[in-house]
Amino acid sequence: MFLLKKKTLLLFFVLLSFSLLLIKSPKVKQTFTFKQTSYHIKDSLSDEAKYQAQFASKGKTKLVHCPAIIRLKSGNLQGFWYGGTREGAKDVNIFTAVFHKSSNTWGDEKVLVTRQNIHEDMGRYVKKLGNCSVMRDSDNNIRLFFVSVSLGGWSGSSINTTISMDEGNTWSCPKRLISSPFLNISTLVKGTPFLFADGTIGLPAYHEFIGKFCEILLVNKQSEVIYKMRLSKGRSALQPIILSNNSISATGFFRNGGSPPYKVQMVKTTNGGKIWSKPSFISLANPNSAIAGMVLQYGNMLIVFNNSKNKRDNLSLAYSTDIGQSWHIIHTFEDNKTGQFDYPSMIRDDKGNYHLLFTWNKTLIKHITFNKTWLKQKLLSARL
């Protein structure tokens, strides 16, 4: 009798908990559409060709790495990177600086995130800080994603996010994203996040614990990972960038972190990211280094990459007119056998100027600006 009563009670408990689960669990998205990038940027070809290079960082720290850049509402730009005595050191902080368009100069770099911040704000231990990427979300706030490690090397990474509602002056307490079932480790960011049409953030992420593979994390306004899209498998792809051609088509490019051929990898989707093609190699070389890219009008694409099979001593610009199938190298930004130029990040400002930030010899962050006329000239000389 007692057993029967117990069983009935437990059955009731099961029904209650599963009813709750069904009511409260999120509905899995069935359709995905990318938010369209606006091309309404005023620029005229009658402008003079403009190409300018300067340093964004001032050498306050021995090492700087992995810059990210965003356009502010004022038209200024804000850059982010990490810096310290060496990569993975405990004194590594995330820095920020503003590029003033009126004076065409970078302001002083300031510390934005420290390990101590995380200990205090998030109530958890962090051993080191790393890569960051930045975007403007659907509420027009700036969102910074950055990597932190609590255990081990980079394979023990987690992604955190912090939001600024006042154009980068103050930032919210960071929040850790839960993106992996294995102690939430081994997820990193590098590529620029993008938006889906419903405001969900698509965060290009990658893992490098047991596997080296790429994913897109779908992050909601509460900074929670609500879904994922797997882009590759195995141990050969890192640091994805996603370039959407229209509301349902996009192309993803990966750093080749595996075996030969040492070339950039590419995936495609034609259904908003629901299904991605298997990775294939494109003609651009890749010495296991990060790339940056951008979609232009009519689906033409730009990619900044290291044009070498084994070194990062050459940083070049490539152009594609057929959604990434074939590429033409149109310019070399840096070429020095003893140098290291890597981790590019690129945006376009409200005047149509292109801004490229990259790590220059791991000691400074370099900023290169060029305009559409300069790009057009390069395309003409490459007969494109």
Added chain:
Amino acid sequence: MVKTEIIISTPLITGHISSLLVIIAFMLAVVKKNNIRTLYRLYIVGISVLISEMSFNGISLTKYLWGVLGSLSTTTMLLLLCFIYQKLFDKKIVTNKNLNFLMLLVVTGAIVLYPLSLGLYYTDPYLAGYGSFLFILSLFIICIFALNTYHYPALLCICFAAISYSFEIMESRNLWDYLIDPLLVFFAIFWLAKQSLIKATAYFKLKKQQTK
């Protein structure tokens, strides 16, 4: 530049409680003596709480553990609570038979989840945890099976995970994270190996006696 206003959220509290439970269970496991009074064991719990909040290099042990382990699953937390109760009051809540079934479920889940979610192939079973109806249905079927075979601890673990997930008591929005975690999987593998070894030894002993 980052604002330092700490948001006391349910996941933050749950995370710290799970770390605290690990510390208390560890301390009680270290004290092997079974003949000490419950009162002294309660002192050990008190000392564990004090240790967990003590600051080492400016950071408490719970913060350190939460940083490294993250939030533990509801199943692990329930089992830690059972272990602590058992150590405090010398009363076993979960029988070996029930624990075997639960651990078998955990290891099966881990075999399905971890290799693929760590990049073995394009399929990612972790996606099922983001509200897949089929996944919820599978768990419901396991619960009904557990109810009919009197494996109540497994049933309770799944139900508590479902309730915790519904009320978002942890940071994750994935149901898998409420069901299993690597710490639990390591324990499950150890437990099943130990039980198999005991059974094998007993079997061979019996066979030896029979041949004599």
